[in-house]
Amino acid sequence: MATGTEPHPDSRGVHTPTRAAISARHLRTDRWWLAPAGTAAGLLAFVVYSTWRAFADAHYYSAPYVSPFYSPCLAERCQTMHSGPNADLFGGWWALSPAIIILIFPLGFRMTCYYYRKAYYRGFWASPPACAVAEPHASYSGETRFPLILQNLHRYFFYAAILVAGVLTYDTVLSFRDAHHHWGHMGLGTVLFVANVALIWAYTLSCHSCRHIVGGKLKHFSRHPVRYRAWRFVGKLNARHMLLAWASLVSVGVTDFYVYLLSSGAFDDPRFF
Template identity: 55%
Template sequence: MTTTATRSDAGRSRAAIAAKTLRTDRWWLPPLITFVGLSAWVIYATVRVFMHKWFFVEQYHYLTPFYSPCLTDRCIDGSAMFGTPLPNFWLIPEAALTLPFLLLFRMTCYYYRKAYYRAFWLSPPACAVPDAHEKYTGETRFPLVFQNLHRYAFYAAGIISVINTWDAVVAFRSGDEFGFGLGNVILVVNVVMLWAYTLSCHSCRHIAGGRLKHFSKHPVRYRFWTFVSKLNARHMMLAWVTLGTLALTDFYIMALAAGWWPDLRFIN
């Protein structure tokens, strides 16, 4: 009898439920907030990248990360660390050689995949909620097959973080003397957060200790792996924090360059 009942239950179809989901909570709120937040940031960043002005404060050497490194003929004297090899064409951003890699790094990030899959593609919008698409092919077809480039985009993001760090260091020069102001604080905080987000990347954690079979034989790499693992647990938080610090840094430098208010100086 037990065998018969089991076979009978196994042959039954799922319960016929007309509703898409039985969830009664506000499951739609997190993807909605994500959609609004990411959309607002993308719009702001796009507008700023193609404004081609108010990106550099020559007096304090403040350069916004959206324009670093500055490479076009529009670059103000002192802002082009690597020269100006790119022409003055409005469709070419000042940081045209680095922005694509930063975009690739963010878009292929494991957290951002979850964020925009749910918020923009509804695939799926939340747990226990049906996918908006009839078929699921994973990340094996165009364009999602490019998600596998994340590990390579990580290396480029590391190099760009070094450039941003140098920008923050150079900004302590006020003319020919040492200078320190609120802009320096904002630039340094932004760089620290960018490094924290970059190092918290899953690819970085794998590079640090993913292939090690005996941690005891590699104590330095093990300690670094432990450090990265702690950051990795906060990867989602750091992803959002860095969006905020990037926007704040850019807006503050834009305000100074436009003359909306002066920089709060502590030294020189």
């Protein structure tokens, strides 16, 4: 005769012998799965698109715009070699797409970002899929083992992300020049570049690591008024970290796709002056 205390046959997660013998995995009646499903769909769509563009190795420059996926262009074979910004650090031996050289840094920054960890842990690994819904895994080791221990590299990726944001700011300034390098140009692409770099900076500065770097290890804010003001500013951005993460993800994709359309000859850049 059942006593109500027998362990679930699965004996994992919430069904371990030390937990109450409740047969249901959760008691939520709402559509809790919509949020992780939507997150997974959005991230998967961006992964598919960015992978295609990174390996396309074409249509990433249309004067004066260079795709944020390919900037800075570090290989000799870059299409922007004689007409746009590049550093040519890799010479002629690099045979793969120039985007692969640089994308590892913003990708590493986003993959180790606290919000994106939550997003793909829930969306893809169901760890856990939602509040009050137990994860299906038998054990939990957190981020103490390989490969998740690599999440601790987030602060170092933040430093690289600052440099990338600086390069994108330089590209944005150059977007105010025309194809003949004359200043005073402003097209629809310029507007997109300005919006994108603003969102990139906002997302980068809203990072938890940035907040700690700016205001961490201080015992008395009153003795460090400049850092205190900076910490409060970053804290306000940090409160919108999720929104900025998605907005900057969309903006960088839209900006890249716009450059692709211009470079492939789909239409000409509408100019305001």
